[in-house]
Amino acid sequence: MPPEQDKISRDASSTTVPFYNDPKKRSILFQIATLLMVGLLAFYLISNTLTNLDKQSIATGLGFLQKESAFEIGESPIPYSAADTYGRALVVGFLNTLIVSFIGIIITIILGTLIGIARLSSNWLISKLAAVYIEVFQDIPVLLQLFFWYAFFYNILPSPRQALNPIMGVFLSNRGLVFTVPEAHSVHKYMAIALVVAGVVIYFLRRWSRQRQARTGQSFPVFRVSLALVIGLPLLTWAVGGAPTAMNVPALKGFNFVGGTNISPEFTALLLGLILYTAAYVAEVVRAGIQSVSKGQTEAAMSLGLKPGLVLNLVILPQALRVIIPPLTSQMLNLTKNSSLAVAIGYPDFVSVAGTTINQTGQAIEGVALMMVVYLTLSLLTSAFMNWYNKKTALVER
Amino acid sequence: MVEKDIKQKKEEVKPPVASKGAVGWIRANLFNNWFNSILTIITLYALWKTAPPFFRWAVVDSLWFSTGEACRGAEGACWSVIPANIRFIIFGFFPYESQWRPLLAMILLVVLLFYSRDRKHWKKSLAYAWVAGLVIMGLLMKGGLLGLAPVESTQWGGLPLTLLLSVFGLTAAYPLGVVLALGRQSQMPAVKSLCIIYIEMIRGVPLITLLFMSSIVFPLFLPEGVTVNVILRAQVAIIMFTAAYIAEVVRGGLQGMSKGQFEAAESMGLNYYQTMRLVILPQALKIVIPPTVSQLISALKDTSLVVIIALYDLLKTTQSTLSDPTWMAYSSEAYIFVALIYFFCCYFMSSYSRRLEKELDTGL
Numbered sequence: 001m002p003p004e005q006d007k008i009s010r011d012a013s014s015t016t017v018p019f020y021n022d023p024k025k026r027s028i029l030f031q032i033a034t035l036l037m038v039g040l041l042a043f044y045l046i047s048n049t050l051t052n053l054d055k056q057s058i059a060t061g062l063g064f065l066q067k068e069s070a071f072e073i074g075e076s077p078i079p080y081s082a083a084d085t086y087g088r089a090l091v092v093g094f095l096n097t098l099i100v101s102f103i104g105i106i107i108t109i110i111l112g113t114l115i116g117i118a119r120l121s122s123n124w125l126i127s128k129l130a131a132v133y134i135e136v137f138q139d140i141p142v143l144l145q146l147f148f149w150y151a152f153f154y155n156i157l158p159s160p161r162q163a164l165n166p167i168m169g170v171f172l173s174n175r176g177l178v179f180t181v182p183e184a185h186s187v188h189k190y191m192a193i194a195l196v197v198a199g200v201v202i203y204f205l206r207r208w209s210r211q212r213q214a215r216t217g218q219s220f221p222v223f224r225v226s227l228a229l230v231i232g233l234p235l236l237t238w239a240v241g242g243a244p245t246a247m248n249v250p251a252l253k254g255f256n257f258v259g260g261t262n263i264s265p266e267f268t269a270l271l272l273g274l275i276l277y278t279a280a281y282v283a284e285v286v287r288a289g290i291q292s293v294s295k296g297q298t299e300a301a302m303s304l305g306l307k308p309g310l311v312l313n314l315v316i317l318p319q320a321l322r323v324i325i326p327p328l329t330s331q332m333l334n335l336t337k338n339s340s341l342a343v344a345i346g347y348p349d350f351v352s353v354a355g356t357t358i359n360q361t362g363q364a365i366e367g368v369a370l371m372m373v374v375y376l377t378l379s380l381l382t383s384a385f386m387n388w389y390n391k392k393t394a395l396v397e398r
Numbered sequence: 399m400v401e402k403d404i405k406q407k408k409e410e411v412k413p414p415v416a417s418k419g420a421v422g423w424i425r426a427n428l429f430n431n432w433f434n435s436i437l438t439i440i441t442l443y444a445l446w447k448t449a450p451p452f453f454r455w456a457v458v459d460s461l462w463f464s465t466g467e468a469c470r471g472a473e474g475a476c477w478s479v480i481p482a483n484i485r486f487i488i489f490g491f492f493p494y495e496s497q498w499r500p501l502l503a504m505i506l507l508v509v510l511l512f513y514s515r516d517r518k519h520w521k522k523s524l525a526y527a528w529v530a531g532l533v534i535m536g537l538l539m540k541g542g543l544l545g546l547a548p549v550e551s552t553q554w555g556g557l558p559l560t561l562l563l564s565v566f567g568l569t570a571a572y573p574l575g576v577v578l579a580l581g582r583q584s585q586m587p588a589v590k591s592l593c594i595i596y597i598e599m600i601r602g603v604p605l606i607t608l609l610f611m612s613s614i615v616f617p618l619f620l621p622e623g624v625t626v627n628v629i630l631r632a633q634v635a636i637i638m639f640t641a642a643y644i645a646e647v648v649r650g651g652l653q654g655m656s657k658g659q660f661e662a663a664e665s666m667g668l669n670y671y672q673t674m675r676l677v678i679l680p681q682a683l684k685i686v687i688p689p690t691v692s693q694l695i696s697a698l699k700d701t702s703l704v705v706i707i708a709l710y711d712l713l714k715t716t717q718s719t720l721s722d723p724t725w726m727a728y729s730s731e732a733y734i735f736v737a738l739i740y741f742f743c744c745y746f747m748s749s750y751s752r753r754l755e756k757e758l759d760t761g762l
């Protein structure tokens with residue numbers, strides 16, 4: 001043994017190791033240094049900011065939320081006018097973000113699943129078309145797609161006078177999408193209540209049927225009964241309430257449509273861009289999930305004598321969903337975050353409203369912090385859900 | 399003997415015509431059951447309804463080198479919007495007579511990228527070539543030396559800006575992401591929690607808020623009189639954003655390493671840095687090539703978001719071309735052109751990642 005190495009090994013065994021060679025002490029030292037550095041940097045930035053704010057006499061704090069906003073918002077799910085406060089304006093923006101994300105997520109999951117299944121189709125044409133769709137829409141920036149659809153709505157589509165009329169009661173023009181809705185009637189409120197009641201009944205029905213099956217082995221057609229309840233209860237309410245059939249049909253009056261429900265071009269372009277972009281990613285997620293279940297699982301389930309529907313429900317889906325759900329959730333989160341690009345095409349989402357607020361009040365730090373907090377909260381909630389789901393569905397290895 | 403006869407006869411029996419050649423292929427792949435047959439027919443009908451009109455619009459009836467006025471009455475696409483404005487779309491506000499400089503810089507970049515594609519060329523000399531290339535590119539863009547007129551970076555725009563933001567964004571974000579991933583796996587609680595906070599915070603917010611941060615909040619952080627170029631600020635925001643995502647991808651690779659690898663490295667007497675550099679990272683980074691590349695592709699696409707803080711990247715120059723009333727109506731053509739540029743960049747990256755994955759596959 002060379003003398004030097006001998007010395008080291010003897011040092012290691014004795015207690016007289018210098019502190020910089022002791023892994024424990026060294027790690028503590030390193031951590032203190034890191035924290036000090038981060039702390040100093042934060043202190044430096046904060047003190048600079050405070051001096052700057054003081055010099056430019058910018059107000060601080062969230063007091064501006066109580067002030068009158070003095071700007072209009074194009075579309076709002078709740079009553080809002082320029083006389084309302086900034087706080088209310090931000091709530092409107094937040095609701096708009098939620099609306100576009102929620103509708104977008106639902107349609108994206110449906111479209112993405114269809115394309116993902118099409119990608120695996122034994123039909124060469126369908127599979128190749130799906131592959132081309134996925135490759136093309138994944139490789140073009142979503143902002144560019146939004147610009148494309150927005151310009152498409154404004155430049156390519158005709159004016160309301162020559163509006164396209166693809167289906168009866170639906171008009172597509174450069175003022176957006178206008179379609180027929182039932183005339184407002186008090187029975188609609190009760191129909192909504194009936195739907196909620198149906199949901200509650202289904203929940204208890206499922207519990208009861210599961211318990212009964214565990215006890216007696218008898219199965220109960222939960223799905224069919226649920227479907228009947230969801231459709232039947234509101235329909236029954238509608239019939240009992242006098243079955244109103246009056247429709248609010250949009251009609252051309254002057255230069256625009258009157259009546260019906262109008263969806264603005266901004267909203268349509270944003271929704272379309274987000275859906276088409278995210279669906280390409282969802283399709284890949286779905287494809288990977290389906291491929292992750294080996295063929296032997298299907299064969300084994302069938303050899304047990306399960307019907308095809310049960311094979312899918314009890315064997316394939318539980319395994320595929322475990323692979324699909326986590327990346328799917330992160331795609332949904334991406335869609336929500338990408339909806340912030342609405343600011344580029346003038347849809348009043350949260351970022352857009354917060355941007356206007358910053359411009360008017362000059363309180364950039366609070367404005368940007370609010371944006372971050374809102375999105376961060378959404379993400380943390382989603383990841384909390386994910387952790388819960390992962391724990392619930394994790395394989396219990398025996 | 400009899401057996402042999404049978405064998406020969408077996409070989410002579412040819413498959414029926416319907417199961418080979420073009421007809422067989424069509425039957426097997428397009429009409430193998432009634433559902434697929436209906437699907438094929440519907441799809442073919444839809445294609446027949448859409449593809450020929452599109453072809454007529456895009457090629458047959460299109461105009462390529464006309465004026466904006468000539469496009470008014472045209473039936474087809476007005477691709478003329480691109481040649482008429484190509485220099486603004488590609489170079490933005492770069493001084494007109496010096497636009498050969500960014501062009502040369504981009505050609506140099508593309509040549510270097512193509513040369514680096516081949517792993518046989520990955521030597522020390524290539525690293526020097528990259529350093530020299532980057533210096534030359536910077537010189538070409540910035541000027542001020544060797545008789546080149548200086549150009550303010552506020553005048554940079556178009557494709558060079560997009561490439562600059564992406565290439566520097568990706569090369570700086572990757573090592574930072576690896577460091578963050580190692581930090582997150584670290585045994586030291588302070589380092590670990592700092593890294594977790596950073597990664598989760600950045601991943602929880604949209605890039606656009608970071609860009610707002612860099613463009614309107616960051617100037618407040620600096621002492622009075624100190625200003626940082628807006629392009630550099632956006633660049634830093636993109637790097638910070640991408641690094642957090644890469645960190646998560648790399649963490650996936652680190653978690654995929656078996657404990658035996660760490661123990662083996664330790665038993666050989668390697669310290670932390672040697673373990674990571676020689677044993678863990680080469681394997682971990684290799685298994686995460688596909689997700690890393692898709693992250694890098696996202697980053698490339700995300701550079702287009704600088705439009706929102708009014709930097710004149712490729713998308714913004716195109717958009718401002720379209721604010722000219724002459725060309726306003728031809729947005730589809732212009733956006734399709736830009737989409738093709740992005741598509742080819744991304745496609746190049748993803749096909750390269752597939753190749754690299756195959757080359758690095760050691761069968762382990």
